[in-house]
Amino acid sequence: MGAAVEVTELAKVINERIIVDRITFSVEQGEIFGLLGANGSGKTTTFNMLSGLLAPSSGTMTILGKSEKELRKSRPEIGFVTQENSFYETLTVRENLEFFASQFGIPGKETGAMVKKLLGQMKLADKTDVLAAKLSGGMKRRLNMACSLVHDPKVIFLDEPTVGLDPIVRRDIWAVIEELNSEGKTIIITSHYMEEIEHLCDRVAIMFAGRIVASGTPKELKERYKLKQMEDVFAHLMKPVV
Numbered sequence: 001m002g003a004a005v006e007v008t009e010l011a012k013v014i015n016e017r018i019i020v021d022r023i024t025f026s027v028e029q030g031e032i033f034g035l036l037g038a039n040g041s042g043k044t045t046t047f048n049m050l051s052g053l054l055a056p057s058s059g060t061m062t063i064l065g066k067s068e069k070e071l072r073k074s075r076p077e078i079g080f081v082t083q084e085n086s087f088y089e090t091l092t093v094r095e096n097l098e099f100f101a102s103q104f105g106i107p108g109k110e111t112g113a114m115v116k117k118l119l120g121q122m123k124l125a126d127k128t129d130v131l132a133a134k135l136s137g138g139m140k141r142r143l144n145m146a147c148s149l150v151h152d153p154k155v156i157f158l159d160e161p162t163v164g165l166d167p168i169v170r171r172d173i174w175a176v177i178e179e180l181n182s183e184g185k186t187i188i189i190t191s192h193y194m195e196e197i198e199h200l201c202d203r204v205a206i207m208f209a210g211r212i213v214a215s216g217t218p219k220e221l222k223e224r225y226k227l228k229q230m231e232d233v234f235a236h237l238m239k240p241v242v
């Protein structure tokens with residue numbers, strides 16, 4: 001299978017500050033790929049460029065073979081689950097899903113089946129008619145995820161999907177991610193939880209100050225730096241080179 005995502009020398013400069021500094025990586029179709037890095041290292045900015053929210057300053061990217069120019073016209077095959085919840089608190093769970101389905105141009109007759117599937121997959125079936133504002137933190141994260149998947153995207157960007165969740169809810173979300181992956185979806189995930197990354201990811205890239213400073217499988221990285229834990233690898237790479 002070919003690459004789902006190919007990024008070459010991608011950069012973003014905002015107010016003369018280099019936020020993402022010529023990063024290069026590729027993700028194969030069907031992979032779960034982790035983008036790691038300290039707070040402020042440029043992960044969300046990278047996702048914003050890949051999902052079309054932000055124009056790159058330079059470099060190229062292709063998603064499922066589509067160039068940046070083609071992607072600008074439409075990105076129907078991408079789902080972006082944002083770091084901050086992006087649904088409407090004043091709508092119910094079902095109303096949110098139906099609203100996002102209409103935004104993605106899903107035909108009305110297909111919406112019902114997709115909403116039903118997502119309600120089941122995200123364990124929200126018994127919350128269908130509850131206002132989003134009334135959901136627990138874990139349910140909100142699951143609704144946030146569901147809203148970005150209503151158009152059945154092939155490539156899914158997950159920006160810290162389990163931040164602030166208890167270990168049980170986190171594992172529920174891992175199971176959903178694994179299920180989506182087993183359906184053939186390519187997943188690119190950011191997280192600060194190393195056990196999550198080791199559990200889910202085939203390969204990772206680690207960012208520091210806008211640059212990719214290491215990439216490989218978690219096992220390869222531990223061997224490369226002769227460290228037993230991914231957390232130690234991460235800490236090792238976060239030390240600025242002097």
Ligand SMILES: Nc1ncnc2c1ncn2[C@@H]1O[C@H](COP(=O)(O)OP(=O)(O)OP(=O)(O)O)[C@@H](O)[C@H]1O
Nearest residue numbers: 014015019037038039040041042043044045046083
């Ligand atoms: N629109 C913007 N204007 C100015 N600075 C920005 C803008 N967007 C991002 N930045 C800055 O770019 C840097 C990288 O931000 P980004 O959100 O991409 O980091 P991150 O790796 O996702 O961090 P976190 O782990 O905290 O989510 C930060 O210092 C941030 O303040």
Ligand SMILES: [Mg+2]
Nearest residue numbers: 043044083159
């Ligand atoms: Mg971020």
